[in-house]
Amino acid sequence: MSSRELILGRVRRALADVPRDDTPYEQAVPRGYLREHGDRSVAETVDLLAENLADYRAIVHRCAAGELAATVAGLLAAHGSASVVVPAGLDETWLAATEVTRVPDRAEDTSAELDRVDSVVTGCAVAIAETGTLVLDGGPDQGRRRITLVPDHHICVVRVPGQVVSSVPQALERLDPARPLTWISGPSATSDIELDRVEGVHGPRTLEVVLVSGG
Amino acid sequence: MSGTFVGMPAFPEAAHEAVNNPTLRANLRHATHTIRAKRAVAVSELDDWAALREAGKQIKDHTLRHLDRYLVQLEESVTAAGGVVHWAADADEANRIVVELVRATGESEVVKVKSMATQEIGLNEALEAAGIRAYETDLAELIVQLGKDRPSHILVPAIHRNRGEIRDIFAREMSEWGRPAPEGLTDTPAELAEAARLHLREKFLRAKVGVSGANFMVAETGTMMVVESEGNGRMCLTLPETLISVVGIEKTVPTWQDLEVFLQTLPRSSTAERMNPYTSMWTGTTDSDTADGPRTFHLVLIDNGRTDTLADEVGRQALRCIRCSACLNVCPVYERAGGHAYGSVYPGPIGAILSPQLRGTESEIDASLPYASSLCGACYDVCPVAIDIPEVLVHLRERIAEGGQVTRKGNKVVLKPAKGHAAERAAMRAARWAFGHPGALRTGQRLASRTRRFHPRTLPGPGRAWSDTRDLPAVPAEPFRDWWQRTRGGKDVPK
Ligand code: SF4
Numbered sequence: 119m120s121s122r123e124l125i126l127g128r129v130r131r132a133l134a135d136v137p138r139d140d141t142p143y144e145q146a147v148p149r150g151y152l153r154e155h156g157d158r159s160v161a162e163t164v165d166l167l168a169e170n171l172a173d174y175r176a177i178v179h180r181c182a183a184g185e186l187a188a189t190v191a192g193l194l195a196a197h198g199s200a201s202v203v204v205p206a207g208l209d210e211t212w213l214a215a216t217e218v219t220r221v222p223d224r225a226e227d228t229s230a231e232l233d234r235v236d237s238v239v240t241g242c243a244v245a246i247a248e249t250g251t252l253v254l255d256g257g258p259d260q261g262r263r264r265i266t267l268v269p270d271h272h273i274c275v276v277r278v279p280g281q282v283v284s285s286v287p288q289a290l291e292r293l294d295p296a297r298p299l300t301w302i303s304g305p306s307a308t309s310d311i312e313l314d315r316v317e318g319v320h321g322p323r324t325l326e327v328v329l330v331s332g333g
Numbered sequence: 334m335s336g337t338f339v340g341m342p343a344f345p346e347a348a349h350e351a352v353n354n355p356t357l358r359a360n361l362r363h364a365t366h367t368i369r370a371k372r373a374v375a376v377s378e379l380d381d382w383a384a385l386r387e388a389g390k391q392i393k394d395h396t397l398r399h400l401d402r403y404l405v406q407l408e409e410s411v412t413a414a415g416g417v418v419h420w421a422a423d424a425d426e427a428n429r430i431v432v433e434l435v436r437a438t439g440e441s442e443v444v445k446v447k448s449m450a451t452q453e454i455g456l457n458e459a460l461e462a463a464g465i466r467a468y469e470t471d472l473a474e475l476i477v478q479l480g481k482d483r484p485s486h487i488l489v490p491a492i493h494r495n496r497g498e499i500r501d502i503f504a505r506e507m508s509e510w511g512r513p514a515p516e517g518l519t520d521t522p523a524e525l526a527e528a529a530r531l532h533l534r535e536k537f538l539r540a541k542v543g544v545s546g547a548n549f550m551v552a553e554t555g556t557m558m559v560v561e562s563e564g565n566g567r568m569c570l571t572l573p574e575t576l577i578s579v580v581g582i583e584k585t586v587p588t589w590q591d592l593e594v595f596l597q598t599l600p601r602s603s604t605a606e607r608m609n610p611y612t613s614m615w616t617g618t619t620d621s622d623t624a625d626g627p628r629t630f631h632l633v634l635i636d637n638g639r640t641d642t643l644a645d646e647v648g649r650q651a652l653r654c655i656r657c658s659a660c661l662n663v664c665p666v667y668e669r670a671g672g673h674a675y676g677s678v679y680p681g682p683i684g685a686i687l688s689p690q691l692r693g694t695e696s697e698i699d700a701s702l703p704y705a706s707s708l709c710g711a712c713y714d715v716c717p718v719a720i721d722i723p724e725v726l727v728h729l730r731e732r733i734a735e736g737g738q739v740t741r742k743g744n745k746v747v748l749k750p751a752k753g754h755a756a757e758r759a760a761m762r763a764a765r766w767a768f769g770h771p772g773a774l775r776t777g778q779r780l781a782s783r784t785r786r787f788h789p790r791t792l793p794g795p796g797r798a799w800s801d802t803r804d805l806p807a808v809p810a811e812p813f814r815d816w817w818q819r820t821r822g823g824k825d826v827p828k
Contacts, residue, residue, distance in 0.1 A: 122420040125582065125636045128743040129401045132644035136398045143587055146395040151384035151594070170607065225624045229538045229572050249608035262625045263571045263613075267564060286608075287593040295554040295589050296414070298625050301612035306564040309604065310473040310489055311496055311522040312360070313367050319472055319526050320533065321564030321611060 154284035155248055163247045164278045168329060170250025174304025175317055176325040183332045186275065190239060191216035193273055193326055199236035203265045207258020212239060212275065223261035229268060237271040238322075243299075245276045246289045250304065252276065252327065253289060255297040263300055272322040274302075278329045343697040343759035344674055344705045345766035351671035357493050361671055364492045365662040371605030372659060372715070378607070379597065388594045390719040393653035396552075396585055397643060403552040403585045404634065410555030414617020416630040423742075427635045428459035431544065431577055434631055435465050438575050440541045446559060446566040447471035448546025449487065449656055450579050450635060452678040453691075456544070467544065468510070468536050470565035472529050479506040485672030485680065487658040488603055493671060496520040503528050511535055533565065543573035543627065547580045548655065549595060550632075553588045556616045557632070560599060560609045570613050576627035582634050583643075583652040595655060598717035602657035638691030644740035647728040651686045653718040660712035660722060666705055666767055675702065682712035686725040693741055694733055697759035700751065703729035704763035733760050 119127075140146075158166065168178045181189045194202060194216050201219040213220070221227075221235050241259035242252045252274050254260045266272050276282065283289050293299060306321030317323055351357055376382050396403050408418045419434075421427035435443055443460065445451065445467050457467040457478075469478040476491040477484050480502045484490030491499070500520040507514040512532045518524060545566065547557040557578055559566050570576060586592070600609045619625045643649050661667050661681030672680035676698035677688040685706055689699040703726045712722045732739065736750040751760070 120420070121422045121426060121636075124422050124743070125420050125634070125640060126401050126404065128636065128640035129404070129582075129643060131743065132640050132740065133398060133400070135646055140398055141395075143395055147391045147591075148384070148388055151381040151388055151597075155379060155381070174606075174610070233534070233538060246608075251608050256619075256625050263567065264625075267567050267571060286596045287590075290590065290593045290596075295551065295556045295614070296616050298616075298619060299612075299614040300567065301608070301614075303606070303608035303610050305610070306562070307610050308472045308526055308563045310471075310476070310491055311499055311525055313364055313489070314522040316522045316526040319530050319563040319565065320470075320537070320568050 152285075153287050156284075158247075158284065160279045163284055164282055164329065166284075167245055167247035167250065167276075167278075167282055170247065171252075171304070171327050172250075174250050175307075176250070176304050176327050178327050178329065180329045180331070183330055186212055186328065186330050187215040189328055189330075190273060190275075193328075194218050194237055194239075197237060197271050197324065199271060201235045201237070203232065203235050203238040203261070203269060205240055205259055205261030205265065208239065208241065208261075209259065223265050225262070229264065232264060232268040235269045237273060238265050238269045239273045239275070240266055241275050241277075242281060244289050244292050245282050246284070246286060247282055248285050251286075251289070252302045253293065254300045254302070255293060256299075257297075263298055266300065266302075267321055270318075270322050271324045271326070272305075273326045273328065275328045275330055278331050342676075344670070344676070344701040344763040345759070347674035347676060347698075348666075348670035348705070348763075348766055351674055352669055354671075356495060357671055358669065360493055360495055361668055364486075364489060365664075365668050368605055368662045372602060372662070375601040375605040375607065379601070382598075385594055385598050386717055386719055389598050389655075389717055390653060392586055392591050392594060393583075393655075393718055394650070396587055397583065397649060397652055400582065400585065400643065403587055404582055406552040407550055407555065407585055408634075410552060411550075411617060411630075411632050412555075414555045415620075416555065416617040416632055419631060419633045421633055421635045421637070423637050424454035424635075427454045427579060427633055427637065428456055430633050431456060431579060432459060432463045432465065434575070434577050435460065435542055436463070438542050440465075442466040442468065442536075442540070443542040443544050443577075444468050444470050444536055444540040444569045444573065445474075446543070446545035446561070446569045447474045447490070448544075448579065449678055450546045450581050451544065452484065453581075454579070454635065454637060456579065468533070470533050470536070470569060471561075472526065472563055472565070475529055475533070476502060479503065479510065483673060484678065486661060487656055487680070487683075488661075493673070496522060496525065499525055503532075507532050533568075537565075537568040537572055540569070540573045542575045542577065543569035545569055545576065545578045547578050547584055548599065549592060550580060550585050551587075551589055551592065552585055554616055556589065556614050558592065558612065558614045560612045562604065562610045564611055567611055567613055570615065571626050573627055575629040575631070577631045577633065579633045579635060582636060582639055599655055599657055602655075602659040602715065602717040638693075640743060641693075641740045642687075642690040644745075645690065645728075648686065648690050648725050650720050651683070651690060651725060653720055654683050654687065655718060656683075657717055659715040659717065663711040663715050664706075665709065665711075666707060670705070675705070677702075682706060682722045682726075683720070686720075686722055686729065689729055693739070694729070694748070694751075700733055701759040701763035703733060704760045705767060707767050730760070 243255035305325040473491040486492040503514040549558045667681040675684040685702040694700045708723045736748045
């Protein structure tokens, strides 16, 4: 007998007490919890996102669509970056004001090559206000998972209010499980040494979020 | 479970050592109290906490009650998404499967994401025996691995180490495993984290095989989910060509939507954060056009005592556990005894009910675990999936003291009462240990009241001679504290 049959057989015998007409899933799981917490205007939801991102030590900037190129260029300059990874589908205008070397996100490049790049600029799929979370789904303006992981500086552009939801349940409704998903809440952090929080062990140590309105 | 803990003394001896180690006690006290206080704040932000907890409980219970169906569905979904599913009845089989999968890649090293399941089966030791080096990449696990130590907490495995000890371990051991610690390393957490970053980055960038567990597996979609903080998980899940995930069968949930419950309750219960810094979700492998992440994905589903646990209608609820560790941080016994005393990768209250069910109660340590508690009920109150740990503890005590039917490796066997047996002596010593530490008892015996009928009227073992001629003190129907909390001193109408 295969282990698959063995295990499934054990499971079935173990569940001999469960009646055949046991309550179906839809009725067994009460969904009495909230779809979002609190009653906020759209602007307040964006403010809450900014507040919660900052609370987890992401650096938050806000600008209008027309100022985005200058903002991104300023952030790269302030970080002293000489090179930036660019996802294939990133809006070209976002980088229009900077001279730094563009490194395309290509499957054939090795992790070690990526490790030599200073920064990465991406969009996002959705941002969650209540938790201060950015979700990337590998879309054309976000690229492969590794490009937001290996470089030490990540600039993530969020279109507000269009890409902002209040809560985790609302975010999951918008996402496609078939895509590789990365949820980011603040930069990498550890609390393993006497519970002192230290930012950045492996992911980017600096996370900058640009909330761009009217885009 | 893992051979790591074979020969472990029973709980009271092991606890004795911890209680007499002032550094350990201070570290533990600081840690558990800090997380505990923060958690209460994080939970209070959600006014629907009770509803989320109930939903989480029901999702897991429903899944467990139909686990065969959901496992088959999960297998179909993972396979359809390009993954390969393997089934392992026990630790040996799981280890054999992983060793073969690694060998097939031609590699002799793997990078690992912190995972309870792989610790449970002793995977690192099995890989080592096969000539494969496994690098733990979670900072705390790295500290434990370099220190040739064992983890003592589910979430912060090196909670028993302070910064000075960590510095010494890094300075002494890192060079054995790869990039040495920088010259003049101090004990500031930032410098220690930086040393770990440099040491591990070298490994991530060349790793061809990653090994992980998963916090949840979605039957409907075949999606795996790993929550973490440091980004080491993302490294292991993203950079290698081959990913092998070793997951207990109980980690299944039916639908994508179910994640909305656990993504709210797990981080807040665990690290007291609104959300953990990183969560990765992947569904099989992506096709070569968009190639993102590992090109080969293997899922190893492990039983290793879980189906035996499932067969126990009272004990089954232990399989709802989402390993948040909230119950450890509130437990007065854990706070004093430390994680190592539990002799298992699962310490604290959840360990006290899970280990004796997964492994059976033949050994002294396993027989003593259900007694390593004061039954104060704090663990039940914080548990985000409402596992009634005290109820299971009492159930297991009754089993040890009075015998009864259990399932071992899928077969029903009848346990004899543990008369005069080493296990029973260990159990009673653990009970005396817990009861002999008044702080561990402070909060009273909620469950002792509710389960009066299960309490033996005579004490087994050494206590028998004493109790033969005396009645054990009667347990009140409801402790005063509970009555007060329930009715606010009689002001509210009792429920
Ligand atoms: S038993 Fe409950 S509180 Fe303890 S680790 Fe598991 S889920 Fe968390």
